[in-house]
Amino acid sequence: MTSVLRARRLTKIYGRRPGLTDADLDIPAGRVVGLVGPNGAGKSTLLGLSCGLIEPSAGSIEVLGERPGTRAAQLARVGFVAQDTPLYPGLTVAEHLRLGARLNPGWDDKLARRRVQQIGLDLAQRAGRLSGGQRAQLALTIAVAKRPELLIFDEPVAALDPLARWQFLQNLMEFVSELAVTVVLSSHLLGDVERVCDHLVLLSASRVRLSGAVDDLVDEHFRVVVGREDLDRLPSGAEVVHAEHKGGQSTLVVRRTGPAFLPHAERINLEDMVLAYMTGVQR
Ligand SMILES: Nc1ncnc2c1ncn2[C@@H]1O[C@H](COP(=O)(O)OP(=O)(O)OP(=O)(O)O)[C@@H](O)[C@H]1O
Structure with missing residues (x-):
């Protein structure tokens, strides 16, 4: 390259x-x-x-x-x-x-x-x-x-x-x-x-948070809804980029960094992915 x-x-x-x-x-x-x-x-x-x-x-x-x-x-x-x-x-x-x-x-x-x-x-x-x-x-x-x-x-x-x-x-x-x-x-x-x-x-x-081909980056990011009590039991190949909590549920944007199985994972677009990084994780 x-x-x-x-x-x-x-x-x-x-x-x-x-x-x-x-x-x-x-x-x-x-x-x-x-x-x-x-x-x-x-x-x-x-x-x-x-x-x-x-x-x-x-x-x-x-x-x-x-x-x-x-x-x-x-x-x-x-x-x-x-x-x-x-x-x-x-x-x-x-x-x-x-x-x-x-x-x-x-x-x-x-x-x-x-x-x-x-x-x-x-x-x-x-x-x-x-x-x-x-x-x-x-x-x-x-x-x-x-x-x-x-x-x-x-x-x-x-x-x-x-x-x-x-x-x-x-x-x-x-x-x-x-x-x-x-x-x-x-x-x-x-x-x-x-x-x-x-x-x-x-x-x-002031730091680089993401860099790569748009298609690859979008393919690695998903929206997942989990029970709030399951937040600490996410599979190891999933990094939480953004979390929003409502009632007993948490809506997460996660980056798949390994072969993690993420049940009911939804694809997201570039805009949602970028906004997730900009807003960050509030626990
Ligand atoms: N000449 C300068 N002197 C002092 N601080 C500076 C100077 N230029 C930039 N900065 C600081 O460096 C950081 C990065 O600024 P920069 O202008 O590169 O950001 P940016 O992402 O281009 O912002 P924007 O989207 O508002 O144009 C900011 O905290 C800014 O205040």
């Missing part, structure tokens, strides 16, 4: 506050990775470390086989779109494309212009006058026209309405199939993650 991103005990501490703690990660090439977790979980910190904007306090990270951000050639292989899709408000769409071409050795101008036309952007319009959806589409086009091997997005669709979000993700998926690029995107919108991502990284309180 070729890892696009490999982290070992990766840690970032801001003063005394942990941003990311002891993260071990292997992201295989060609995946669309959803990075999820509650506010303050460490998602932006991980993305900043991945593109070399933040230096680790301890541990190691390799992106495309190198320490991130150390060489211009490595930077050219990574496209990063920060949380608020920053553009130059005074520059037109055409000027953004010219700037992209000037700054990026691998710039694919044909791709950029074709995409701008498909999205229906006016080349003469200033970025400051574009709608949020159009700005996100322009930022995506610029990031992709670099022809990177890894594309990183920090909450790309958070501010967009459902239609603009759908169009953005649709475009992203077209790029993924056209250019065979690996994508890492952070999002609070679990439905979007379920729709476009085939790999999931879940952070909580």
Whole structure:
């Protein structure tokens, strides 16, 4: 397996506050990775470390086989779109494309212009006058026209309405199939993650709680209802992720870590699985 991103005990501490703690990660090439977790979980910190904007306090990270951000050639292989899709408000769409071409050795101008036309952007319009959806589409086009091997997005669709979000993700998926690029995107919108991502990284309180192929992770998690008195008699291959108690019954989300038999186990979807980790176990 070729890892696009490999982290070992990766840690970032801001003063005394942990941003990311002891993260071990292997992201295989060609995946669309959803990075999820509650506010303050460490998602932006991980993305900043991945593109070399933040230096680790301890541990190691390799992106495309190198320490991130150390060489211009490595930077050219990574496209990063920060949380608020920053553009130059005074520059037109055409000027953004010219700037992209000037700054990026691998710039694919044909791709950029074709995409701008498909999205229906006016080349003469200033970025400051574009709608949020159009700005996100322009930022995506610029990031992709670099022809990177890894594309990183920090909450790309958070501010967009459902239609603009759908169009953005649709475009992203077209790029993924056209250019065979690996994508890492952070999002609070679990439905979007379920729709476009085939790999999931879940952070909580600065730690990696889950990382793996979405299908494998969903296959390992179940909802089980047990009598409250049976809570301590669960089979050994079942780890309780979340528990809710009502009357004499407990509804559990469990992860099957071995060949445990779980009577009346129900399958759950990605959203329920992620929420179970976010809310945790209250006994
Ligand atoms: N520059 C900074 N200085 C001090 N603490 C920081 C800094 N950046 C992040 N943190 C802290 O690190 C932790 C992780 O923050 P981070 O922004 O990575 O989380 P996040 O998952 O991206 O959150 P959100 O979903 O709200 O964007 C938080 O406790 C945050 O307060």
